[in-house]
Amino acid sequence: MNKRTRLIFLGLSLIVLISVGYYVTNDFNFLLNDFWFTSGFLLLILLSLIDQPHFSKDSNVFINAVTAGISLLLVPEEFRNWIFYIFLGLTFYLSISSYSLMWVRNKELSYENKFVQFLSKINREIGKPQTMFSAFFLWGALNKFGVNSNGFNTLLLYWVVFMILNLPSLAKIINSLFEKSEIKKQDSAIGTIFGVQSKNTFLVKLFSDRKETIKLFDFVEFKYSIDEKKQIRKGMILDTYLLNEQQWVKVLTTSEINNIFENKQIFDNHTEDTIYKIQNVPDNKYLDTFAGIVTENSTIGKVRFIYNSKATIQEGQLLEIKVGIEKKSAFYQIVEGITKIQQLENKNESALIIGEAIQLGTWNQEKVRFEQFGWVPEINSPVYITSNIPEVKILDGELKIGQIPNTNFPVIINKELALTHHTAVLGVTGTGKSVFSRNLIREHLKEEKVKVICIDFTGEYKNKFNDLNPIDVISSEIANKIFKDIDEIEMAVSKNYGKDSDATILKRKEIASIMHVEISNFMKNPDAKISLFELPDVNNTSGILEYTRLFFKILFHIAKTKKSFGNKVCLVLEEAHTIIPEWNFVGIADKSSQSLLNSIAQIALQGRKYDVGLLVIAQRTANVSKTVLTQCNTIISFQEFDKTSSEFLANYFGQGIANILPNLKFRQAIVAGKALKSNVPMIFEVPIIEEPEVDGILEAEEQIKEKMEEKKDTFEE
Ligand SMILES: Nc1ncnc2c1ncn2[C@@H]1O[C@H](COP(=O)(O)OP(=O)(O)OP(=O)(O)O)[C@@H](O)[C@H]1O
Numbered sequence: 279m280n281k282r283t284r285l286i287f288l289g290l291s292l293i294v295l296i297s298v299g300y301y302v303t304n305d306f307n308f309l310l311n312d313f314w315f316t317s318g319f320l321l322l323i324l325l326s327l328i329d330q331p332h333f334s335k336d337s338n339v340f341i342n343a344v345t346a347g348i349s350l351l352l353v354p355e356e357f358r359n360w361i362f363y364i365f366l367g368l369t370f371y372l373s374i375s376s377y378s379l380m381w382v383r384n385k386e387l388s389y390e391n392k393f394v395q396f397l398s399k400i401n402r403e404i405g406k407p408q409t410m411f412s413a414f415f416l417w418g419a420l421n422k423f424g425v426n427s428n429g430f431n432t433l434l435l436y437w438v439v440f441m442i443l444n445l446p447s448l449a450k451i452i453n454s455l456f457e458k459s460e461i462k463k464q465d466s467a468i469g470t471i472f473g474v475q476s477k478n479t480f481l482v483k484l485f486s487d488r489k490e491t492i493k494l495f496d497f498v499e500f501k502y503s504i505d506e507k508k509q510i511r512k513g514m515i516l517d518t519y520l521l522n523e524q525q526w527v528k529v530l531t532t533s534e535i536n537n538i539f540e541n542k543q544i545f546d547n548h549t550e551d552t553i554y555k556i557q558n559v560p561d562n563k564y565l566d567t568f569a570g571i572v573t574e575n576s577t578i579g580k581v582r583f584i585y586n587s588k589a590t591i592q593e594g595q596l597l598e599i600k601v602g603i604e605k606k607s608a609f610y611q612i613v614e615g616i617t618k619i620q621q622l623e624n625k626n627e628s629a630l631i632i633g634e635a636i637q638l639g640t641w642n643q644e645k646v647r648f649e650q651f652g653w654v655p656e657i658n659s660p661v662y663i664t665s666n667i668p669e670v671k672i673l674d675g676e677l678k679i680g681q682i683p684n685t686n687f688p689v690i691i692n693k694e695l696a697l698t699h700h701t702a703v704l705g706v707t708g709t710g711k712s713v714f715s716r717n718l719i720r721e722h723l724k725e726e727k728v729k730v731i732c733i734d735f736t737g738e739y740k741n742k743f744n745d746l747n748p749i750d751v752i753s754s755e756i757a758n759k760i761f762k763d764i765d766e767i768e769m770a771v772s773k774n775y776g777k778d779s780d781a782t783i784l785k786r787k788e789i790a791s792i793m794h795v796e797i798s799n800f801m802k803n804p805d806a807k808i809s810l811f812e813l814p815d816v817n818n819t820s821g822i823l824e825y826t827r828l829f830f831k832i833l834f835h836i837a838k839t840k841k842s843f844g845n846k847v848c849l850v851l852e853e854a855h856t857i858i859p860e861w862n863f864v865g866i867a868d869k870s871s872q873s874l875l876n877s878i879a880q881i882a883l884q885g886r887k888y889d890v891g892l893l894v895i896a897q898r899t900a901n902v903s904k905t906v907l908t909q910c911n912t913i914i915s916f917q918e919f920d921k922t923s924s925e926f927l928a929n930y931f932g933q934g935i936a937n938i939l940p941n942l943k944f945r946q947a948i949v950a951g952k953a954l955k956s957n958v959p960m961i962f963e964v965p966i967i968e969e970p971e972v973d974g975i976l977e978a979e980e981q982i983k984e985k986m987e988e989k990k991d992t993f994e995e
């Protein structure tokens with residue numbers, strides 16, 4: 279029985295006793311003068327006190343006996359008969375003997391000698407309030423009212439009810455009305471704190487006799503004794519282990535967990551450092567976004583966290599962690615997951631997954647970009663899966679090339695910088711380079727004064743850009759003539775021991791001026807926006823290379839001298855290794871190939887000054903000229919496997935994120951560089967791009983059919 283129960287019990291019984299007394303005597307004098315009342319009253323008090331554990335049994339009897347003896351003195355002279363003296367003798371005996379026992383005894387009763395045990399047990403039987411005061415009460419009532427009186431019967435009834443009806447348990451029931459939360463709280467207590475890690479993570483030893491079962495991600499409430507403010511904290515069970523045959527749990531506290539409960543207190547009168555399990559948790563999405571906690575060896579650029587979540591995450595996933603004193607939201611993108619085994623005591627071990635995520639920075643919603651944050655999150659900071667942000671506005675001259683996987687964070691580039699400062703699109707076959715690049719080209723073409731020239735020997739672009747009516751910069755007729763001239767020059771030069779003669783020089787000048795006119799016309803023509811650089815159907819490789827070289831040389835010359843007549847020019851090099859191969863992939867003797875490369879390298883090095891930009895598309899970096907690639911200020915890389923590419927890109931993107939190149943999924947890429955609005959490499963996802971319907975293939979088929987018909991006709995004739 280606890281204090282309150284005892285008090286309720288006492289009050290309840292006393293009220294009944296006084297009411298009964300008043301009923302039988304019709305006044306309140308009995309409160310002071312009647313022995314039956316005094317003894318009954320003591321019966322109540324002592325019964326309600328008797329189960330106090332700190333009273334030793336002998337001292338209990340002693341006090342009962344002394345009080346009983348004093349109360350007997352209330353009995354008036356005329357009632358002091360032989361029974362009275364027996365009672366008095368008894369109280370005398372009890373007080374002396376139990377007091378002596380208190381002195382004599384110094385061991386547990388069962389270890390005392392037989393005589394002491396016997397005496398003590400007898401004393402307790404006689405000296406307990408039920409026995410002693412019941413006898414007094416009944417004797418007193420009988421003396422006062424007589425056997426057959428109404429008063430005696432009523433008091434007898436009271437005594438019967440009091441002794442038999444077990445008022446203490448009734449009091450307990452009444453008390454439970456008041457104590458509902460108290461009892462519940464005690465049942466909810468599951469363990470005590472014995473350690474704390476970096477302020478927000480608590481180690482708890484569970485009670486072995488706890489009434490509640492404990493699972494991961496259960497919520498708890500507690501008050502921490504060391505905490506100066508003594509605030510009530512809410513936490514979540516993050517981990518459970520068995521150590522030294524005891525069950526331990528780790529409890530994480532965060533302000534977000536407090537928010538689930540709207541900062542309401544669930545239990546009252548917490549025992550400090552005791553953890554209480556919360557039963558009814560309001561609906562919340564906390565566990566859908568909780569990914570884990572930051573762990574050791576995190577750096578400003580890359581955090582490491584223990585994955586501990588009900589949610590699935592994967593590479594590319596954006597995470598949010600509160601950093602710094604102001605608890606700013608910083609964003610990190612997952613690049614790695616590592617399994618680990620942690621050795622605990624006694625050969626116990628626990629398995630962990632450590633995630634690694636690179637910093638993208640804090641999100642500036644106004645400027646629509648990530649901004650690097652210069653500090654590292656604290657150990658045990660909670661890590662959350664990022665939710666979406668409000669829609670953002672894409673400015674003129676900008677292009678959203680995709681978004682961070684599983685979010686709506688846009689990845690935005692500046693179109694002009696992407697064009698003039700050269701862009702490379704890399705990735706193994708089938709990853710979406712060409713589709714992405716053609717989409718980018720279409721976006722470039724939306725700008726005024728932009729000309730695009732595609733060098734595509736695969737023939738793919740011809741079909742895909744059918745709807746844009748691409749034109750030839752140099753008509754096939756003139757191109758054929760130039761080819762013939764180049765052929766002639768080459769022949770003449772080789773006859774002249776590899777030297778130019780006056781005639782060949784003149785011819786070269788002629789070719790140059792023709793090309794100059796043609797390219798200038800293209801630049802000046804407002805209706806001509808896109809051109810596909812086509813080569814005549816000839817087998818002379820060196821001729822083709824020389825022709826292409828001249829074209830670039832003169833194009834760049836026009837850009838330098840005439841500013842391309844006010845245009846920006848985008849040169850698309852599809853399958854770039856065929857046009858700008860790395861030198862060790864070219865035969866050393868192959869002079870024409872080297873000269874072509876040099877002319878493009880010139881554009882790569884200086885093009886941005888004159889608004890001529892390259893869009894380099896390649897499968898591998900290994901066989902593409904590094905002179906050109908290293909000039910690409912923006913790189914978008916889809917999946918890549920080979921070592922050279924990952925080394926090259928690691929230099930560009932940083933090792934952490936470059937490691938992920940082989941794992942990128944279809945339509946996923948890493949982007950970094952000058953054109954990117956956020957100044958940090960990131961993994962993004964290209965949206966599904968629908969290219970306009972192509973009827974080119976059908977047309978081509980149609981033409982072949984027609985030709986066949988014609989041939990058939992001639993044969994028949
Ligand atoms: N963003 C996209 N949206 C929808 N489909 C796409 C997208 N990207 C690529 N595809 C599909 O994947 C196919 C291959 O893409 P794409 O031709 O761009 O690959 P690639 O990287 O250029 O390969 P290769 O190196 O062999 O030329 C396309 O034909 C198209 O069907």
Ligand SMILES: [Mg+2]
Nearest residue numbers: 708711712713
């Ligand atoms: Mg392609």
